[in-house]
Amino acid sequence: MQKMLLRYSVLLMLLWTSCTKLDEHPESVLITDNFYQNGDQANAAVTAAYRKLYESGQSLYNSLFQIGVEMATDDYEAGPRARNAHVRAISGLTHDASNDRMEQLWKQSYDAINVSNIAIDRIALIKKENITDALRTRLTNEAKFLRALHYFNLVRWFGAVPLVLHEPASLSPEALYVEKAPEADVYAQIISDLTAAENLPAPAEYGANDIGRATGGAAKSLLAKVYLTRKDWTKAAAKSKEVIDSHWYGLFENFADVFNVAKKNGIEHIFSAQFQGNSGYQGNSLASRSAPNEVPGINGDYADALHKQGGLYESFGEGDTRKAVTFITQMLSPTDGKLYTFEPHLNKYYDPAVVGNQGESSKNLPIIRYAEVLLIYAEALNELNGPATEAYQAIDAVRQRAGVARLQDIAPGLSVDNFRDSVFQERRKEFVYEYQRWFDLVRRGPDYYVKVLKAAGKTLAAPRHIHFPTPQRELNLNPKLKQDPLWVNY
Amino acid sequence: MLRTNILAWIALSMLYLLPLLATAQVPTTPLINSHLTGRVVDARTHEPLPGAIVNIKGTTHGVSTDAEGRFVFVTGQKFPYTLIISYIGYRRIEVTATGGHIEIPLEATQSQLNDVVVVGYGTRKKSDLTGAIASVSGPLLKQPVSSFDQALKGAVPGVQVTQTSGQPGGGVSIRIRGGSSIQGGNEPLYVIDGFPIYNSTASPGILTGAPINPLAGINPADIESIDILKDASATAIYGSRGANGVVIVTTRKGKADRNTVSYEGSYGVQSLRKKTDLLDATDFAKLRNEALYDANPAKGPSQYLTPEQISQLGKGTDWQDAVFRTAPVQNHQLSVSGGNTKTRYLLSGNYFDQQGIIRHTDFTRLGIRANVDAQPLDRLKVSASLSVNKSDADVAPSGFITSLLQMPPTATIYDPNGGYTLRNPFENIFANPVATINEQENKSTTNRLLGTAFAEYSLLDGLAVKVLFGADVNNTSEKNYIPSTIYEGVQTKGSAARGTYNAYSWLNENTVTYTRSVARHSFDVLAGFTQQEFKSDIVRAGAQNFVTDDLSYNSLQSGATLVRPFADATNWVLHSYLARVNYNYNSRYYFTASIRTDGSSRFGKGNKWGYFPSAAASWRISNETFFKGATHVVNDLKLRASFGTTGNLEIGEYQSLATLYSLNYLFGKNMATGFAPSRLANDHLGWEKTYQYNAGVDAAFLNSRLLFTVDAYYKKTTNLLLNVEIPWTSGQTSSLQNFGSVSNKGIELSLSSRNFTGAFTWNTDFNISFNRNEVLKIGNGAQSYISGNYIIQVGKPLGSFYGTVTDGILQTGEESAKGKYTGNAVPKAGDRLYKDINGDGVFTTANDRTIIGNAQPDFILGLGNNFSWKGFSLSVFLQGSYGNKILNSNQQSLELFTGQQNAAASARDRWTPSHPSETMPRAKLDPAPVFSDRFIENGSFLRVKSVSLGYSLPKSAIGKISAVNVFVSGQNLLTWTSYTGFDPEVTSGNNVSPGTDLGIYPVSRSVSAGVRVTL
Structure with missing residues (x-):
């Protein structure tokens, strides 16, 4: 009897051992190895890559561009509510390699690139029977478009950067430590990705549920901008002309419609970061960052301010319809009904549908829009052949829409240099608060950047500022990485 | 629970004894020479002691x-004769009987060598121990605390207990022999009546502010004893969960033939130890004027208020007075216990209600317990212990203390229309703290059922098989509502959120024990297999934009804006095999060896199983023949040494897998869901391994009146579970x-002395422990990494503060010479100067930092004195910590002198042209906060942790009632410290950044009175 009991209990113990397994089978989370099996999952992988344009909080196209980049221009500064020392450092050009906002530019861009890389690599492995060729190609090209966009930003911010095109295979040093690729190599990859993405559908080919995805037009437009940045004027002119001649795009009659929620993804919008308030961290936070805080019931942050000495506000002519869309100086308080007057505040993303809660603004952020294609065309033509009629026509289309006199009428026969300045001045006024200014300044070289910033009272501007330093953290963690030569001693 | 086995065994032997005694008396008519009646009582409480054995010396009688504790002797013995009275848990005494009625007080044995301590999967006599184990019982467990872990403060050496929040029901952080993990869990494993629990504060994530301590769901009054396993010999039997030490909690059991009903109730009041010294309205207005003038001199010196307006201000609003209060705490405990030798039971009910010293915060617990032990067959023992508790808490929302301190005194609680002033009226926006605490609803409710049951069958003499099952069910629901009438709710127009967390863990343990003594050899063997599985899920939902605040969080569907819901589920499995052998030769040489192998689901697929062996030996020198001559002075002397390996697996679930997380993006009007990877997979992920060496000496002097224990240990933890930073270019x-690797080494000393025995007793218990912690290795050859205000650096202890060093104040005329040491682009007289640590000729916050202190103490100590005389008892317990630094983060904000928020009273000494202070900087509207040694304060303290005065009413006064005891007690009555914050007992919890006091709910001081009645 006792022996039996003993045996039984031993048996019982052994039985139990085999009951539950130690392998983890999470119920609430998915595992990389079990995912990416069909068209829907491929789609989800690419959706994630889109979301990496911005996430909650201070993220790339939501406000990080403003905080981490645009503050370092003649047009903006850290506003009264931008309390953070790192933000103020960028605004005052005292930032160094451990500036955390600038670190975020690097970090978030590579995060986004990684998500695109995974999509590109894993979608290629999906079995033929689980995905159509058309969908596979399209999704892969969308991911390539996004990857190119992020590398284009990175190479302009940091110069030479590591060119990572695949998810790290392991945690080994060989897989994790990547050295910088020369700028030319990075640009070659950008151009290769965008060239593939040119095969994406035309805007009209997407159904209502796919609006906002990258299109062939977006790829061509971005490619034109890449060529322009590379001073490859011929290709920049040709590619922008291709976009113009496609007749997929045009200008809104009213400049205000560019920032009209009802006209989202309209004729002029080539590619935008999509925002939608009250849907879970998808509001455009620039709206609250720029809104005034002293008006009761508006609850603005006023963290993004105009840099007054830069003279941007004053540069707008009286008839310029962009001025009233871009800035605001008076507001009615929804609480006490009084009219408040204040210094000019940026206003492009203020959403009247969410008064007092601008963090939930539904306004999209234009990444590239048709007005820019026209200005790229004008600039490229000017550099190629001087300000020909076609160049004047392109810039004047933008000016006329804004309600200002045609350049052809007030300044015909400009020199190449003067026409170039006119294009840049037009870009400055057209794209206020659209993350273009810093790129436009550094595009013209260190001397130009330093001259403009010093004139605007940012006296600490120096040639190194045409790049951001490679984050110190990355230098510490990756022995193959070297600091940008411009920043070695800072 | 296993302690009851011993009791059962004793009860059983008594059962055999009694008939023998009876038969001895029956045959012949005895000669009666004396008749003696008497009563045996507890010397301190005067409670009767039923079942005590009274023998006449020199006879078998x-x-x-x-x-009722009474006995009667009718014998042939003539007076006077000597009685020997013995009772388990009490000192055996001899009393001379001369006739009549005799009242015999027995003294409870405290920390006696014959005490039984609970070890993992068994019990041992204290004298037989080979490992380092400390026990807590007696007065310390009677402190009026919301959770038992709070009662461990200062109780035993090597255990550091720090409050993470003074919120009623709030948590404590426990480090046994220092923290050995950087990013894994550092809290010990709790084993409650055999059920292992890691005290994680998992929650639905709705509650803001301090989390509620899950252990607060267990009634401290139900606890009989707490044993703390410290060295590897003791903890290795818990394998991959033993590295942080093990706290074994044993609840009370019924005692045979001692049916009692007892009630204990107490009521007390608590208050804040000290307010933080801030500016009043007049001084604040002057500060703001100065800051504004400094920023914009063109607008003149009275940009905020004119001197006339300022003279009208007076003191303004004292925001601390508006929320701190004297708050009641009450505790009621009713228990019924008893039984016979076959079956014993204890039933108890408990109600605890602690209001917080901040308005609208409280914690209540309602609980019942049933513990039953039975022996249905001679060879079968069964036992069950079950508790069900419901606790409710109202918690101060996060950020509350910070805004309380920073709210300007010129602001008023209400606006002229009778509504709340919404927020700080100045540039630094935060909500009115009074509105927050009054109007925000922030509640947590937990129902917890914890129970174990076992059956033990004795197959042969000495061979027993035991099967134990246990379950821990924890359902927590949290609710939060932010009404539209307060600042936090203005934008959302009312925000409601609810969440539930359901956790369920089951345990099965199957063990075999074999005990045998042959001649001078005795040994026992334990072997077993155990398995535990845990499942939890979380659901959260919320809504915003309500038409009315009346519905609070009770009607989410009424909100116009829905918050994206959330659900999550996790589980883990742990399978273990364990074995242990104890051997002793002639009570002189003791050896223990144990091993446990754990298989955990949490680790990488290539690394599921780990092995945790230990070995220990001790030598009881006092039992050697050569020592006999010394035993009149040193009556017990033992040397101990142990070595072993333990692990730590507190990393959460699924950390080795490349899991995906979901994100959303909008295409057209269509919300699409995407998935992206959260991390790179790590198939080799395993546990942290801790190797620990321990050597100790136990000695008893002067007939055990002086007990002395000293332990020295070295603990090295390798394979640290570290979130190793990897280049961002990896996408992660x-x-x-x-x-990485961390070491802890230290010395622990405890001394227990019975200074006076007899009618007046005085016992002293003292313990002190020194721990030194050092980071040995981190990450990929890195020497250090900075984490906020801390640095983790090889060769330095964890908790090292990393910041700048102040160097006085820039004075007028020094701008060009020393201005570069202010860190300001445009230096001005009155700016704070900092040391140029790296010597590059300029100060920058990023590059001129150094280690400016450490949060770990040089030593901690506890000192208890217990006195009793007649019915009176007094216990005074002191607790202290020396050498630890606290980062007073509250003060850092309060010394910004921006005029945008209130400032510390030190602002009165700020630099002005007419008052060129050398210590405090000028008013400045827009300073960059710089973390410096200015805010590192000495956190040393010594405090009267608890004082308790009790009186047991004499038998004559209480009639048929067995015992009535009245008591008054105080907690934290006196504190000696130079720390300027609310209270020095404060920590921010985790091991990377301990010792930061930022908006932590302060610990209170309390006085209470109560009564204990036993029927």
Whole structure:
């Protein structure tokens, strides 16, 4: 009897051992190895890559561009509510390699690139029977478009950067430590990705549920901008002309419609970061960052301010319809009904549908829009052949829409240099608060950047500022990485 | 629970004894020479002791006391004769009987060598221990605390207990022999009546502010004893969960033939130890004027208020007075216990209600317990212990203390229309703290059922099989509502959120024990297999934009804006095999060896199983023949040494897998869901391994009146579970890897002395412990990494503060010479100067930092004195910590002198042209906060942790009632410290950044009175 009991209990113990397994089978989370099996999952992988344009909080196209980049221009500064020392450092050009906002530019861009890389690599492995060729190609090209966009930003911010095109295979040093690729190599990859993405559908080919995805037009437009940045004027002119001649795009009659929620993804919008308030961290936070805080019931942050000495506000002519869309100086308080007057505040993303809660603004952020294609065309033509009629026509289309006199009428026969300045001045006024200014300044070289910033009272501007330093953290963690030569001693 | 086995065994032997005694008396008519009646009572409480054995010395004649503690001797012995009275848990005494009625007080044995301590999967006599184990019982467990872990403060050496929040029901952080993990869990494993629990504060994530301590769901009054396993010999039997030490909690059991009903109730009041010294309205207005003038001199010196307006201000609003209060705490405990030798039971009910010293915060617990032990067959023992508790808490929302301190005194609680002033009226926006605490609803409710049951069958003499099952069910629901009438709710127009967390864990343990003594050899063997599985899920939902605040969080569907719901589920499995052998030769040489192998689901697929062996030996020198001559001075002397390996697996679930997380993006009007990877997979992820060496000496002097224990240990933890930073170019920030190493070494000393025995007793217990912690290795050859205000650096202890060093104030005329040491682009007289640590000729916050202090103490100590005289008892317990630094983060904000928020009283000494202070900087509207040694304060303290005065009413006064005890007690009555914050007992919890006081709910001081009645 006792022996039996003993045996039984031993048996019982052994039985139990085999009951539950130690392998983890999470119920609430998915595992990389079990995912990416069909068209829907491929789609989800690419959706994630889109979301990496911005996430909650201070993220790339939501406000990080403003905080981490645009503050370092003649047009903006850290506003009264931008309390953070790192933000103020960028605004005052005292930032160094451990500036955390600038670190975020690097970090978030590579995060986004990684998500695109995974999509590109894993979608290629999906079995033929689980995905159509058309969908596979399209999704892969969308991911390539996004990857190119992020590398284009990175190479302009940091110069030479590591060119990572695949998810790290392991945690080994060989897989994790990547050295910088020369700028030319990075640009070659950008151009290769965008060239593939040119095969994406035309805007009209997407159904209502796919609006906002990258299109062939977006790829061509971005490619034109890449060529322009590379001073490859011929290709920049040709590619922008291709976009113009496609007749997929045009200008809104009213400049205000560019920032009209009802006209989202309209004729002029080539590619935008999509925002939608009250849907879970998808509001455009620039709206609250720029809104005034002293008006009761508006609850603005006023963290993004105009840099007054830069003279941007004053540069707008009286008839310029962009001025009233871009800035605001008076507001009615929804609480006490009084009219408040204040210094000019940026206003492009203020959403009247969410008064007092601008963090939930539904306004999209234009990444590239048709007005820019026209200005790229004008600039490229000017550099190629001087300000020909076609160049004047392109810039004047933008000016006329804004309600200002045609350049052809007030300044015909400009020199190449003067026409170039006119294009840049037009870009400055057209794209206020659209993350273009810093790129436009550094595009013209260190001397130009330093001259403009010093004139605007940012006296600490120096040639190194045409790049951001490679984050110190990355230098510490990756022995193959070297600091940008411009920043070695800072 | 296993302690009851011993009791059962004793009860059983008594059962055999009694008939023998009876038969001895029956045959012949005895000669009656004397008639003696008496009563045996507890010397301190005067409670009767039923079942005590009374023998007449030199005879076999003995009786046991009845339920009232009474006994009767009718014998042939003539007076006077000597009685020997013995009772388990009490000192055996001899009393001379001369006739009549005799009242015999027995003294409870405290920390006696014959005490039984609970070890993992068994019990041992204290004298037989080979490992380092400390026990807590007696007065310390009677402190009026919301959770038992709070009662461990200062109780035993090597255990550091720090409050993470003074919120009623709030948590404590426990480090046994220092923290050994950087990013894994550092809290010990709790084993409650055999059920292992890691005290994680998992919650639905709705509650803001301090989390509620899950252990607060267990009634401290139900606890009989707490044993703390410290060295590897003791903890290795818990394998991959033993590295942080093990706290074994044993709840009370019924005692045979001692049916009692007892009630204990207490009521107390608590208050804040000290307010933080801030500016009043007049001084604040002057500060603001100065800051504004400094920023914009063109507008003149009275940009905020004119001197006339300022003279009208007076003191303004004292925001601290508006929320701190004297708050009641009450505790009621009713228990019924008893039984016979076959079956014993204890039933108890408990109600605890602690209002917080901040308005609208409280914690209540309602609980019942049933513990039953039975022996249905001679060879079968069964036992069950079950508790069900419901606790409710109202918690101060996060950020509350910070805004309380920073709210300007010129602001008023209400606006002229009678509504709340919404927020700080100045540039630094935060909500009115009074509105927050009054109007925000922030509640947590937990129902917890914890129970174990076992059956033990004795197959042969000495061979027993035991099967134990246990379950821990924890359902927590949290609710939060932010009404539209307060600042936090203005934008959302009312925000409601609810969440539930359901956790369920079951346990099965199957063990075999074999005990045998052959001649001078005795040994026992334990072997077993155990398995535990845990499942939890979380659901959260919320809504915003309500038409009315009346519905609070009770009607989410009424909100116009829905918040994206959330659900999550996790589980883990742990399978273990364990074995242990104890051997002793002639009570002189003791050896223990144990091993446990754990298989955990949490680790990488290539690394599921780990092995945790230990070995220990001790030598009881006092039992050697050569020592006999010394035993009149040193009556017990033992040397101990142990070595072993333990692990830590507190990393959460699924950390080795490349899991995906979901994100959303909008295409057209269509919300699409995407998935992206959260991390890179790590198939090799395993546990942290801790190797620990321990050597100790136990000595007893002067007939055990002086007990002395000293232990020295060295603990090295390797394979640290570290979120190793990896280059961002990988797409990830970090990867959890087994990297790095930390060591702890230290000395622990405890001294227990019975200074006076007899009618007046005085016992002293003292303990002191020194721990030194050092980071040995981190990450990929890195020497250090900075984490906020801390640095983790090889060769330095964890908790090292990393900041700048102040160097006085820039004075007028020094701008060009010393201005570069202010860190300001445009230096001005009155700016704070900092040391140029790296010597590059300029100060920058990023590059001129150094280690400016450490949060770990040089030593901690506890000192208890217990006195008793007649019915009176007094216990005074002191607790202290020396050498630890606290980062007073509250003060850092309060010394910004921006005029945008209130400032510390030190602002009165700020630099002005007419008052060129050398210590405090000028008013400045827009300063960059710089973390410096200015805010590192000495956190040393010594405090009267608890004082308790009790009186047991004499028998004559209480009639048929067995015992009535009245008591008054105080907690934290006196504190000696130079720390300027609310209270020095404060920590921010985790091991990377301990010792920061930022908006932590302060610990209170309390006085209470109560009564204990036993029927």
